[in-house]
Amino acid sequence: MQRTRIKICGLTREEDVLAAVQAGADAVGFVFYDKSPRYVTPQRAAELSALLPPFVTPVGLFVNAGAAAVAATVAAAPLSLLQFHGDESAQDCAAAAQAAGRAFMRVFRVKPDTSGAELLEYERLCRASSGLFSGLLLDTFVDAYGGAGKVFDWSLIPKDLAHRAVLSGGLSVQNVTGAVASVRPYAVDVSSGVERAKGIKDARLIAEFIRGVRAADATFEKDPHHENPA
Numbered sequence: 069m070q071r072t073r074i075k076i077c078g079l080t081r082e083e084d085v086l087a088a089v090q091a092g093a094d095a096v097g098f099v100f101y102d103k104s105p106r107y108v109t110p111q112r113a114a115e116l117s118a119l120l121p122p123f124v125t126p127v128g129l130f131v132n133a134g135a136a137a138v139a140a141t142v143a144a145a146p147l148s149l150l151q152f153h154g155d156e157s158a159q160d161c162a163a164a165a166q167a168a169g170r171a172f173m174r175v176f177r178v179k180p181d182t183s184g185a186e187l188l189e190y191e192r193l194c195r196a197s198s199g200l201f202s203g204l205l206l207d208t209f210v211d212a213y214g215g216a217g218k219v220f221d222w223s224l225i226p227k228d229l230a231h232r233a234v235l236s237g238g239l240s241v242q243n244v245t246g247a248v249a250s251v252r253p254y255a256v257d258v259s260s261g262v263e264r265a266k267g268i269k270d271a272r273l274i275a276e277f278i279r280g281v282r283a284a285d286a287t288f289e290k291d292p293h294h295e296n297p298a
C-alpha cells in the first residue's frame with residue numbers, strides 16, 4: 069500500500085524547513101522565481117538544504133529560467149529534483165534538466181476547459197522528450213504562475229494518471245483529506261495553505277496538513293475493497 073508523498077513548497081526560513089522535516093514531509097520546495105514572495109537565492113537554498121536529513125528531497129522550482137541559469141543554481145544548491153513551473157516547452161525542460169544533470173517534474177497549470185485527454189497527451193509528450201522527466205505536477209492556472217492558493221476541478225484528472233501525478237493548487241488542512249481520498253494522487257504539494265503570511269509557514273498547519281494526508285491513507289489501508297491504483 070503506497071502512502072501519499074508530501075511536498076511543502078516555498079520555504080524561506082530554517083524553522084520552516086525543520087518543521088516540515090519534523091512533521092514528516094518527503095520533499096521541500098525552494099522557489100527561484102524572483103517575482104515570488106517566496107523567492108530564495110541559490111546560496112540561501114544551500115543553507116536551508118543543509119538542514120535536511122537523508123531521504124527528504126530538496127526540489128528547485130523555476131519559471132522560464134533557461135538552461136544556464138538552472139545549471140548554475142544546481143551548481144550552488146544541492147537540489148535533487150527540478151520543477152519547471154512556467155511556459156517552458158518540453159524541449160526547454162529537457163535541455164535545462166540535461167544541463168543541470170537532474171530529473172525534473174513538469175507542471176501542467178489546469179484551466180477550467182482542460183480535459184483529461186489533454187493531461188495524458190501532455191504527459192506522453194514530456195516522457196518522450198526526455199529520459200529525465202520524472203512526472204507531472206498538476207496545479208491551477210493563475211497569472212502569477214503558482215503559489216496562489218486556488219483549487220482546480222480534481223474530477224478531470226484521469227484515474228490512470230492520478231496515481232503517478234502530484235496534486236497541487238489550493239490544498240489546505242480543510243480539503244487535503246478529501247482530495248487524497250477522491251483523487252488518490254502519488255503525492256500532494258502545498259504552499260499557501262500552510263502559511264500565516266506569504267513565505268512564512270506555520271508549523272501547526274504543516275503538521276495538521278500532513279496528518280490530514282495520513283488520515284486518508286489510513287482509510288484505504290483499512291478498507292481492502294478500495295481499488296489499488298498500482
Ligand SMILES: O=C(O)c1ccccc1NCC(=O)[C@H](O)[C@H](O)COP(=O)(O)O
Nearest residue numbers: 077104214215216217237238258259260
Ligand atoms: O510558491 C510560489 O510563490 C510560486 C510562484 C511562482 C511559481 C510557482 C510557485 N509555487 C510553486 C508550487 O509548487 C506551489 O506549491 C503550487 O503552486 C501550489 O501553491 P498553493 O496553491 O499556494 O498551495
